[in-house]
Amino acid sequence: MTVAETDGIGEHRLALQSALGDDIVLTDADAMAHYCRDWHGDVTSGAVAVLRPRSTEDVAASVRICRELGLGIVPQGGNTGLVLGAIPDMPERHVVLSLERMNRIRKIDADDFSAVVEAGCILWEMKEAIAEKGMFFPLALGAQGSCRIGGNVSTNAGGINVLRYGMTRELVLGLEVVLPDGSIFDGLSTLRKDNRGVDLKQLFIGAEGTLGIITAVSIKLMPYPDKVATALLGLASLQDAISLYRRARRDCCDLMSAFEFMPPLAFTLAREAMPDLPILIAPDYPAYVLMEISGSGLVDIDDLMQRFLEGVMTDGLVVDGTIAASQAQARNLWLIREGMNEGQARRGSHMRSDISVSLSQLASFVADAEAAILQALPDCISVSYGHVGDGNVHLNVLPPAGLAPDERAERIYRAKTVLNEVVDRYYGSISAEHGIGRLKRPDFDARLPETHRKLLTAVKRAIDPGLMMNPGCQLNFQPKS
Amino acid sequence: MTVAETDGIGEHRLALQSALGDDIVLTDADAMAHYCRDWHGDVTSGAVAVLRPRSTEDVAASVRICRELGLGIVPQGGNTGLVLGAIPDMPERHVVLSLERMNRIRKIDADDFSAVVEAGCILWEMKEAIAEKGMFFPLALGAQGSCRIGGNVSTNAGGINVLRYGMTRELVLGLEVVLPDGSIFDGLSTLRKDNRGVDLKQLFIGAEGTLGIITAVSIKLMPYPDKVATALLGLASLQDAISLYRRARRDCCDLMSAFEFMPPLAFTLAREAMPDLPILIAPDYPAYVLMEISGSGLVDIDDLMQRFLEGVMTDGLVVDGTIAASQAQARNLWLIREGMNEGQARRGSHMRSDISVSLSQLASFVADAEAAILQALPDCISVSYGHVGDGNVHLNVLPPAGLAPDERAERIYRAKTVLNEVVDRYYGSISAEHGIGRLKRPDFDARLPETHRKLLTAVKRAIDPGLMMNPGCQLNFQPKS
Numbered sequence: 001m002t003v004a005e006t007d008g009i010g011e012h013r014l015a016l017q018s019a020l021g022d023d024i025v026l027t028d029a030d031a032m033a034h035y036c037r038d039w040h041g042d043v044t045s046g047a048v049a050v051l052r053p054r055s056t057e058d059v060a061a062s063v064r065i066c067r068e069l070g071l072g073i074v075p076q077g078g079n080t081g082l083v084l085g086a087i088p089d090m091p092e093r094h095v096v097l098s099l100e101r102m103n104r105i106r107k108i109d110a111d112d113f114s115a116v117v118e119a120g121c122i123l124w125e126m127k128e129a130i131a132e133k134g135m136f137f138p139l140a141l142g143a144q145g146s147c148r149i150g151g152n153v154s155t156n157a158g159g160i161n162v163l164r165y166g167m168t169r170e171l172v173l174g175l176e177v178v179l180p181d182g183s184i185f186d187g188l189s190t191l192r193k194d195n196r197g198v199d200l201k202q203l204f205i206g207a208e209g210t211l212g213i214i215t216a217v218s219i220k221l222m223p224y225p226d227k228v229a230t231a232l233l234g235l236a237s238l239q240d241a242i243s244l245y246r247r248a249r250r251d252c253c254d255l256m257s258a259f260e261f262m263p264p265l266a267f268t269l270a271r272e273a274m275p276d277l278p279i280l281i282a283p284d285y286p287a288y289v290l291m292e293i294s295g296s297g298l299v300d301i302d303d304l305m306q307r308f309l310e311g312v313m314t315d316g317l318v319v320d321g322t323i324a325a326s327q328a329q330a331r332n333l334w335l336i337r338e339g340m341n342e343g344q345a346r347r348g349s350h351m352r353s354d355i356s357v358s359l360s361q362l363a364s365f366v367a368d369a370e371a372a373i374l375q376a377l378p379d380c381i382s383v384s385y386g387h388v389g390d391g392n393v394h395l396n397v398l399p400p401a402g403l404a405p406d407e408r409a410e411r412i413y414r415a416k417t418v419l420n421e422v423v424d425r426y427y428g429s430i431s432a433e434h435g436i437g438r439l440k441r442p443d444f445d446a447r448l449p450e451t452h453r454k455l456l457t458a459v460k461r462a463i464d465p466g467l468m469m470n471p472g473c474q475l476n477f478q479p480k481s
Numbered sequence: 482m483t484v485a486e487t488d489g490i491g492e493h494r495l496a497l498q499s500a501l502g503d504d505i506v507l508t509d510a511d512a513m514a515h516y517c518r519d520w521h522g523d524v525t526s527g528a529v530a531v532l533r534p535r536s537t538e539d540v541a542a543s544v545r546i547c548r549e550l551g552l553g554i555v556p557q558g559g560n561t562g563l564v565l566g567a568i569p570d571m572p573e574r575h576v577v578l579s580l581e582r583m584n585r586i587r588k589i590d591a592d593d594f595s596a597v598v599e600a601g602c603i604l605w606e607m608k609e610a611i612a613e614k615g616m617f618f619p620l621a622l623g624a625q626g627s628c629r630i631g632g633n634v635s636t637n638a639g640g641i642n643v644l645r646y647g648m649t650r651e652l653v654l655g656l657e658v659v660l661p662d663g664s665i666f667d668g669l670s671t672l673r674k675d676n677r678g679v680d681l682k683q684l685f686i687g688a689e690g691t692l693g694i695i696t697a698v699s700i701k702l703m704p705y706p707d708k709v710a711t712a713l714l715g716l717a718s719l720q721d722a723i724s725l726y727r728r729a730r731r732d733c734c735d736l737m738s739a740f741e742f743m744p745p746l747a748f749t750l751a752r753e754a755m756p757d758l759p760i761l762i763a764p765d766y767p768a769y770v771l772m773e774i775s776g777s778g779l780v781d782i783d784d785l786m787q788r789f790l791e792g793v794m795t796d797g798l799v800v801d802g803t804i805a806a807s808q809a810q811a812r813n814l815w816l817i818r819e820g821m822n823e824g825q826a827r828r829g830s831h832m833r834s835d836i837s838v839s840l841s842q843l844a845s846f847v848a849d850a851e852a853a854i855l856q857a858l859p860d861c862i863s864v865s866y867g868h869v870g871d872g873n874v875h876l877n878v879l880p881p882a883g884l885a886p887d888e889r890a891e892r893i894y895r896a897k898t899v900l901n902e903v904v905d906r907y908y909g910s911i912s913a914e915h916g917i918g919r920l921k922r923p924d925f926d927a928r929l930p931e932t933h934r935k936l937l938t939a940v941k942r943a944i945d946p947g948l949m950m951n952p953g954c955q956l957n958f959q960p961k962s
Contacts, residue, residue, distance in 0.1 A: 113730070170651050189910075193910070195912045195913060196911070198692070205680070249703075251777075253778055298792075356674045357672070360592045427670070431677050432674040432675060451665065455660070455666065459684075459944070462939040462940055474679070
């Protein structure tokens with residue numbers, strides 16, 4: 001950083017403080033560090049300042065002063081994203097705008113099956129408050145204790161319940177957004193049906209803050225599903241898991257809420273992170289499925305699970321299985337899934353992916369991709385797991401222990417290259433649920449059809465002509481100089 | 482029309498024929514009449530030509546020549562819309578582009594729970610072909626024998642199954658769209674999850690052809706729900722119907738597929754259209770609910786309906802009820818709903834509406850609105866019915882028999898004014914599921930918040946700078962001269 005740039009930062013900080021006040025503007029490097037580091041700790045950056053508005057009007061004022069100063073704004077929720085969508089890549093030109101203080105639940109209306117919440121609400125806390133009213137918000141993902149609903153909407157988060165309830169997009173009834181010109185888009189209606197023309201709010205869902213800053217969300221609620229049956233099943237192959245999913249969709253109708261597949265390695269990894277975790281099934285079947293059926297009211301969920309499993313075991317589709325006999329046992333089954341992630345993290349930096357292909361091709365995709373990686377990187381291990389119903393696989397590649405950092409980085413880079421080549425062959429998506437952020441921008445950019453690019457650029461320039469909203473995220477809209 | 486304009490039309494017709502060929506271009510007034518008249522027969526218009534492309538490339542060529550000639554394009558599906566979205570309002574400046582010949586089913590993949598269909602597929606025919614593969618596409622509305630899927634997507638159609646499966650938007654996986662510059666947006670992927678940045682296809686869903694022409698759609702399929710239980714219930718009030726809906730959402734979990742309310746007048750109207758229709762319930766309860774539970778596989782749907790009704794009748798929430806004992810009886814119950822619409826049509830032109838309010842306020846809204854109309858128009862009759870779960874009411878007003886046409890028109894105009902005033906008081910929507918088209922443009926325009934207008938205009942001008950796509954639909958984007 002040159003002296004002139006440092007001076008520029010100083011002036012910008014003074015201007016921000018004078019416009020917004022010390023309560024909102026953080027500039028201390030230590031205090032800012034937490035907002036400028038990604039969830040995995042892979043990347044550390046900085047910012048001109050971190051702004052922490054308490055209200056929609058504060059956000060609007062923040063946008064106006066940043067615009068005046070020519071600063072880019074990187075909106076941030078719980079900072080749990082996995083693709084560097086909320087971390088500035090030009091510390092001397094960007095501010096982070098954290099929504100964490102806008103965390104009020106404005107309304108939970110059980111009679112109306114809706115709620116209005118501010119962007120900074122932590123997903124889990126919000127779900128707990130909703131559950132207290134007998135209602136349910138189905139979004140469920142690993143980071144739910146830290147992620148915030150504004151970030152979930154901005155990234156159109158997925159998670160384990162998508163097969164039944166859809167992505168976050170399908171759970172949103174309305175949005176309040178501060179636009180790049182500092183005006184407030186008030187679309188917080190809770191109407192279930194509203195067909196008044198082009199649905200503008202859709203633009204901001206999944207835009208990762210590149211078109212405006214989501215400050216509040218109205219959402220759909222469901223009756224709380226107080227009956228849950230959870231089973232861990234051992235199968236002869238991933239292909240059988242897919243056949244099982246199809247059968248479960250028909251047999252269990254719309255009452256299935258999760259259907260996750262895992263390899264046997266999941267148990268090893270989970271035990272590395274949680275040595276005392278009970279494993280209630282033989283750990284050496286070629287494939288496992290963690291399945292959940294849930295509901296409320298008059299449907300006997302336990303009986304449904306029992307009869308379903310009897311049928312598929314009789315037919316040989318499932319080789320072995322265990323149904324959780326208590327909530328604690330169900331929790332332990334889910335801990336295998338979570339422990340597997342923690343176990344991977346303990347093996348050091350590795351390649352993570354988030355791919356979707358068509359359901360029909362999921363098994364052959366995993367086989368082809370794992371074979372390609374084994375051939376290119378014989379000393380690495382592939383771990384494939386994910387959401388069968390969504391054709392969504394997280395195929396991760398773990399380099400062996402004892403490699404030097406640059407050797408690990410080289411393995412990770414090559415693994416990604418090999419994997420993406422297979423993804424392209426299957427017409428798959430390189431981001432099923434995590435978004436693009438800055439991490440996947442080059443891969444996204446390289447695959448973007450020309451018509452998509454023109455349309456995306458036209459929309460971006462129409463709504464954010466100053467290109468100040470989350471610059472560098474998703475696409476670099478700067479004209480090439 | 483002046484001679485000069487007629488000459489202009491003649492030149493334009495020649496240019497269209499020379500660019501696209503006689504097979505695609507209709508100019509004969511009789512042949513065009515069918516495309517230039519709305520569903521109710523309320524409005525008759527004309528066009529420079531009706532274009533009937535057979536392929537996506539034909540559509541692109543049509544857009545390019547129209548652009549060259551400076552002609553506006555009005556895309557049309559089955560022409561069953563209720564808001565004049567597909568009828569030109571400048572016959573000497575607009576062409577109708579009918580998608581009816583693009584009616585191939587490109588793929589039905591039961592294993593993948595998806596299909597790819599061209600815009601001109603008739604909804605019912607498409608659903609039948611899908612059912613033959615054991616699958617189900619849940620969109621269901623009165624016009625399904627004539628409407629086409631491209632129009633359903635363009636208008637984000639609703640219908641009777643929205644409470645369970647969502648609007649058309651939630652059933653769409655991908656789109657192919659011809660853009661105003663004649664390029665083809667190929668977004669026909671069938672991936673269930675794809676989070677690669679801003680979801681551009683959302684722009685075209687519900688845009689009523691104002692941003693581009695949808696030529697093909699990929700859609701979600703479900704297992705066919707071969708078990709259906711249908712019941713007609715008599716209740717003490719609409720408020721009780723809402724309480725019943727809340728209870729049904731919890732008791733029947735996600736297995737309820739329809740929950741319609743009707744007034745006792747429904748039976749009178751249905752009998753006027755279908756004198757022999759059996760009515761299997763006393764016709765004088767204050768409110769009726771037509772309820773459907775459906776599913777596939779291992780859930781006993783009949784038993785669920787039985788136990789649900791026992792509970793709510795014991796509690797006095799439902800006074801009387803009949804469960805269809807056969808498919809024929811179920812069909813007859815639905816015929817009451819359909820006959821009611823036909824009965825209204827037989828009473829001559831009347832005011833139709835399509836309103837949504839919050840579920841909690843549905844009963845008081847209907848009471849207030851009917852009282853306001855009774856006071857303003859004591860010789861007219863209100864008929865309110867609709868989709869409880871969506872807070873969606875069709876409150877129609879029937880003028881008395883024997884009025885002169887201009888007197889009827891005056892009643893209809895005043896009824897709409899009175900009704901909209903009540904809708905505004907309830908923060909409701911003047912279009913829950915029908916769209917804006919040209920019919921509701923003035924009412925939409927008058928209620929559009931300034932931030933929405935700026936955003937909508939920016940998006941329109943970015944994608945369709947020549948303002949050639951469905952001019953006059955939704956909003957008049959022309960600068961005021």
